[in-house]
Amino acid sequence: MMTPMMNTQLTITSLMKHAEQINGAVEVVSVTADNPCHRYTYREAFGRVRQLANVLAELGLEPGDTIATFAWNDYRHLEIYYAVSCSGMICHTINPRLFPEQIEYIVNHGRDKWIFLDLTMVPLLESLQHLMPDVKGFVVMTDEAHMPESKLNNAHCYETLVAAQPAEFDWPELDENTPSALCYTSGTTGNPKGVLYTHRSTLLHCYASIAPDVFGLSIKDVALPIVPMFHVNGWGLVYSAPMVGAKLVMPGPKMGCGETLCKLINEEKVTVSAGVPTVWLALLNYLKKSGNSVESLNRFTVGGAACPFMIFDEFRQKYGVDVQQGWGMTEMNPLGTFNGNASSTVNALPADQYDKMRLKQGRPVFGVEMKIVDADGKSLPWDGKSAGAVKVRGPWIINEYYRYDGQTLDNDGWFETGDVASIDEYGYMQITDRVKDVIKSGGEWISSIELENCAVNHPKVAEAAVVGMPHPTWSERPLLLVILHEGESLSREEMLSWFDGKVAKWWIPEECLFVTSLPHTATGKLSKKDIRAEYADFRWPEQ
Known part of the structure; x- marks a missing residue:
């Protein structure tokens, strides 16, 4: 027919x-x-x-x-x-x-x-x-x-x-x-x-x-x-x-120039934009120093890395800009999930719960099927608590890598993204780590991303990285590396106490080191591989 x-x-x-x-x-x-x-x-x-x-x-x-x-x-x-x-x-x-x-x-x-x-x-x-x-x-x-x-x-x-x-x-x-x-x-x-x-x-x-x-x-x-x-x-x-x-x-x-971006937004009446968190930090810092505003800008999307609450909160409170999050990857063209408009149910949540929801990576867009699985490949429930490896499939998701002899998809035709995440009852996904970066301490998982986001919310912290380092008792424990804003000072104890009440007690990093720089990939993300290599000889104070 x-x-x-x-x-x-x-x-x-x-x-x-x-x-x-x-x-x-x-x-x-x-x-x-x-x-x-x-x-x-x-x-x-x-x-x-x-x-x-x-x-x-x-x-x-x-x-x-x-x-x-x-x-x-x-x-x-x-x-x-x-x-x-x-x-x-x-x-x-x-x-x-x-x-x-x-x-x-x-x-x-x-x-x-x-x-x-x-x-x-x-x-x-x-x-x-x-x-x-x-x-x-x-x-x-x-x-x-x-x-x-x-x-x-x-x-x-x-x-x-x-x-x-x-x-x-x-x-x-x-x-x-x-x-x-x-x-x-x-x-x-x-x-x-x-x-x-x-x-x-x-x-x-x-x-x-x-x-x-x-x-x-x-x-x-x-x-x-x-x-x-x-x-x-x-x-x-x-x-x-x-x-x-x-x-x-x-x-x-x-x-990457905050002044140029501000000028373009204001002169051309930009309403919507998209970029990685470092770009928005550059614009935010320029706005603070110059006293300028971005009146026409209605919303922008953050992707490529998790959005620190400080970016979300300050653009919303001080400049009236709605900060949205997206998640995806090169293999997904890149769109996978988006956290834009919220349902009436989510909008009715208490302020603290609403903020936590808006900081998640969002819900799968139509065209992207998604599931989270445990180490045995068994699908996990969407309860906001269970965390597993993220797998996806759909019409704009890779079928095979270009000129590549290895296996791209699993035996059931799903692409494993390399991310670890939970998905709640509303369908909102939250990335907790990359599979290779998750910290396994005493048989339990600790999210390096959540610890990094918590650290950079400290007003004196410019950038932070968390990696799991070998530990004689707990297999791995989180090591925190911090870059402070210029002219700021902070003690180890003050930094670590910042986590109290914000994350589980056993998640709090075991040690904090203040550094002047951190390695990044070519796309601007923290290079955890290079950090682990650089600190391969690190030993915990008690050892």
Whole structure:
């Protein structure tokens, strides 16, 4: 029997055509290395996307080829996203903060043919190009006036290439399962692994993310994606904003500058944003020092790491901004759960319970099936107490890693995320740790994440890390490492007493060390692996 409904393909090309025709007059504003304020419309953007598609064809690139980007969030990177994917090629976004050996591995494993790079990335690629024998050339994302003298082999100027091409292009008819983008995990345990997204998975992710109980994005919004476009496709905002007609404001290389973010929010009337906790701390610190406010900002999403209560509370109380949390990962494109709008039942909870609920990672969005399991793989109840390994499946979740011989899914087709969590009766998930970071003390689990969040809520603490260290009696006990705010002082006893009444007595760290720095991964997360290695010779005071 024939299907009674049309079977049109879900492709990024269809999203682009819709955005150009229906939302063409909406603005895209960018900060770039060569321009502090570039401004044009979606219609102008997608006209240039067609010009760029002609560039790709002239460079000899073909459907299925992989093109790498080393770039920040700006209009040229947006153009590359669409020109590459809609040409049937794969847009491979690479984190420039990775270690050189990781970048070498990723470029070669991804089989990148050409590299598009931001002006600020030229020195990095000059130093690495000899390790990338299959890369045929480089395109520097700037104009002739700012094109640097470079040692890059076969280097071209982006604007010169684009200007020489017509703004007409015959887009290929693509199957929705055509690969569209490639992103690699951070590789904290071995080499990074590639996750290959498709046109279909990208559009389904868009549909889910714009829902009212998720990002709630609409044509009324002005969106500031601070999360880097090299990090899981910028959480999809560079697709979902054009889809609904939200204005895009892109901070370029200034995404970590509180002053620039404040200026962009106020000048462009930004209503919604998304980024990791360190970004919001930078903005919060600038607002405190400058006395400025962010009147237009209605809400922002925190992801990538747990949100300290201090961020949640101060933005809400002092600046009237609703702080929302999301959870996901590269293998999930990345959306898994979201803590946005609350039900009437949750809203009616006492203030302290409400705050605890809002600090959880949220409920699974439709399209993501989730379960928590014990060490034997048995499903655990959603009672808010039982904690187990998180497994997921769904239409925008990885089926297999790119060019990987190992097993990606379990025998029942579920992807194990590596997180440990509980899920309560309302469906709210709370990450308690990574499987490899959970502290096992006397046969019981201690959440390093919860201890870290408690520590950073101390007004004198700038950053904290907790790791489990071997203990002769308890197998492991938590060691607390603390960075204080500049000019502050705190004793060991004062710091440890801060945990009294906030966590279980036996959870309180056994020892506290004050340090001047902590190691981080390329995506800005605490590197527990490096911390454990650095303190491998640590001994408890009583030993």
